Amino acid sequence: MDLLSNLALGFSIALSPTTLMLAVAGCFLGTVIGSLPGLGPSNGVAILIPLTFSLGLDATSALVLMTAVYYGAMYGGRISSILLNIPGDEPALMTTLDGYPMAKRGRAGDALVISGVASFVGAFLATIGLMLLAPVLARVAYLFGPAEYFALYLLAFSTLGGLASNNQAKAALASCIGLGIAMVGIDNATGMPRLTFGNLHLVDGVDFLVAIVGLFAVAEVFFFIESHGRNSSIGVKLEKVTVPVRDILASGWTMLRSSLVGFAAGVLPGAGASLGSFLAYMSEKSIAGEKSGFGTGAPKGVAAPEAGNNAAAGGALVPMLTLGVPGSGTTAVLLALLMTLNITPGPTLFADRPEVVWGLIASLLIANFVLLAMNVPMVRVFVRVLSVPPAVLLPGVTMVSFVGIYSLSGSYFDLLLMVGFGALGYVLRKLDVPTVPIILGILLGTHMENALRRAMVLSDGDPTYLFSSPIAAGLWIFAVAGFVAPMFLRRALRKPRAADA
Amino acid sequence: MxxxxxxxxxxxxxxxxxxxxxxxxxxxxxxxxxxxxxxxxxxxxxxxxxxxxxxxRPDAGPEWPRPRALLSVAAAVAVMVAYAHGLKPLGFLIPTAVAAAILSYQITPRPAFNALAGAALSAALFVVFRYGLGLGLAPLPKGWM
Structure with a gap:
């Protein structure tokens, strides 16, 4: 059996003492990062990437460490959602809807345990799904030529952008900003510098890590300074933690259904974890009906979004590993990590570097059990993290970002660029222009252009070649539909806002 | 609008x-x-x-912060730009302590606490970066050592 031998290979790597230690350390660090208010998986992973390099890890170890941080942050995100009503990032938003009301009624411990178990179910099932689906998709991906890849990138931009903003023009603009930045520097095909506007620092292009840390982490600091951290002081005390067996058993089906919904949402290129937790919550709400008390502190209302977003986090790894197209902000950050490690995701990754793929999958399975242990019996340790005052935390995040970027190149120009991206991210988020498509654009820009150029070389400049194969045509249809549909669906699917504290 | x-x-x-x-x-x-x-x-x-x-077809305008809050964001940008320029010539410890203290003050203004937080962050991060991660950071301005 192919799968079993691959898994055996994976576990032989994952169970080596160093890898195991890295996975545990990553889980711990990730949960801490996730539970810090204002820090979520994407900015948490972003500021750690540059530092990972200075550890001098090999590709598999670095990947295991960072995905453990990623999973950990997804678990940890619920802690600040439930106790402070502050989601660490967007996917954790739905957990505040029932988690915070539960905590206010003195059931904070129950909410944390239920959501911890739900996170485990979601993440575990998604990892199994990843294991089964990824190799299949990798085989399909062999059929992709440049025309198909061009259409696929377009699909990623249209679905991600379409959901990320309330205004399609702004979502499209964000993608263009990213693609535009990716074009700066030497053009690989001709060796000529482009769009450097005479600045020598720009000849090498803009490092995507600089943009990611600026847009995600530094911009967050500006938001905190604007609000003087006043949103962060309202908290709920955690009394004793027991395991509410009845509630967990009662939400068993909720967790399973939500995992499935979340996984499917995660696999869609560009859709990601926010959609997963949103769909899981909404569908459970409609199954349970009006009287179920969703929105006022229902245990199922905590279980559904947590299973959904953790399943989506696993699902989002499928397109990222097999096609090189990330399904969310955080997987975009992980793609950045792969690219800096010189690993090209895609079908060939499964054939050429099985130890990377299967080592990663096995580590994720192990990480899930570690995280369950950390997040249920040891949850108190992480609750303490919440008491770190923002006046210490945010300067700390800033300094870690600076040193991380500085350690990459030692150039003050990159630091200035990072601050610039931070300011840009602050203004854009104020104007409801999403920042994740910018990252996606910077990461995929060159690939997208190369796909277009190769397609045109193959077809001698005939643009109809771009839609000529059935796969490409199908992707184009989905891309257009994904961009247009939210305009009509927006009213029906209006996102519920987090309840005011 | x-x-x-x-x-x-x-x-x-x-x-x-x-x-x-x-x-x-x-x-x-x-x-x-x-x-x-x-x-x-x-x-x-x-x-x-x-x-x-x-x-x-403009959307409804965002809630811009009051001028004072906007000014403090601008000040934070200025601090970071200065920090970016100062990191190399002045070494890690002093610019980091100063920049962290100012940013800390901007979030919760309690001068004594902020100064302490800046100094502590600077020292703790230096130890982590230099000895934990092995980054080649100069602690003090050139010529002081």
Missing amino acids: ASDRVFGLVVIIAALAYIAGAAQTQTSFMSDPVGSKTFPILVGSVAAVCGAVMFL
């Missing part, structure tokens, strides 16, 4: 400048049907269209 109109105009101007910049790319003897100008010009054009849509 006004925010989106202004932003739309800025986007259009920036996109036109970008297109102009792309059009000046030097071509080389190696060329393909698409060339190195087409894609950037395409991206710039789409961005310009987006800017025009924002200008013509």
Whole structure:
């Protein structure tokens, strides 16, 4: 059996003492990062990437460490959602809807345990799904030529952008900003510098890590300074933690259904974890009906979004590993990590570097059990993290970002660029222009252009070649539909806002 | 309303400048049907269209913070720019302590606490970066050591 031998290979790597230690350390660090208010998986992973390099890890170890941080942050995100009503990032938003009301009624411990178990179910099932689906998709991906890849990138931009903003023009603009930045520097095909506007620092292009840390982490600091951290002081005390067996058993089906919904949402290129937790919550709400008390502190209302977003986090790894197209902000950050490690995701990754793929999958399975242990019996340790005052935390995040970027190149120009991206991210988020498509654009820009150029070389400049194969045509249809549909669906699917504290 | 109109105009101007910049790319003897100008010009054009849509159909404006809060964000940008310039010539410890203390003050203004937080962060991060991660950071300005 192919799968079993691959898994055996994976576990032989994952169970080596160093890898195991890295996975545990990553889980711990990730949960801490996730539970810090204002820090979520994407900015948490972003500021750690540059530092990972200075550890001098090999590709598999670095990947295991960072995905453990990623999973950990997804678990940890619920802690600040439930106790402070502050989601660490967007996917954790739905957990505040029932988690915070539960905590206010003195059931904070129950909410944390239920959501911890739900996170485990979601993440575990998604990892199994990843294991089964990824190799299949990798085989399909062999059929992709440049025309198909061009259409696929377009699909990623249209679905991600379409959901990320309330205004399609702004979502499209964000993608263009990213693609535009990716074009700066030497053009690989001709060796000529482009769009450097005479600045020598720009000849090498803009490092995507600089943009990611600026847009995600530094911009967050500006938001905190604007609000003087006043949103962060309202908290709920955690009394004793027991395991509410009845509630967990009662939400068993909720967790399973939500995992499935979340996984499917995660696999869609560009859709990601926010959609997963949103769909899981909404569908459970409609199954349970009006009287179920969703929105006022229902245990199922905590279980559904947590299973959904953790399943989506696993699902989002499928397109990222097999096609090189990330399904969310955080997987975009992980793609950045792969690219800096010189690993090209895609079908060939499964054939050429099985130890990377299967080592990663096995580590994720192990990480899930570690995280369950950390997040249920040891949850108190992480609750303490919440008491770190923002006046210490945010300067700390800033300094870690600076040193991380500085350690990459030692150039003050990159630091200035990072601050610039931070300011840009602050203004854009104020104007409801999403920042994740910018990252996606910077990461995929060159690939997208190369796909277009190769397609045109193959077809001698005939643009109809771009839609000529059935796969490409199908992707184009989905891309257009994904961009247009939210305009009509927006009213029906209006996102519920987090309840005011 | 006004925010989106202004932003739309800025986007259009920036996109036109970008297109102009792309059009000046030097071509080389190696060329393909698409060339190195087409894609950037395409991206710039789409961005310009987006800017025009924002200008013509603006959303309701965002809640801009009060001038004082905006000023403190601007001050934070200035601190970070200064920090970026100072990190190399002045070493790690002093600029980090100062910058962290100022940022800390901007979040919760309690001077004694902020100064302490800055100094502690600077020292703790230096130990982690230098000895934990092995980064080659100079602790103090050149010539002091």
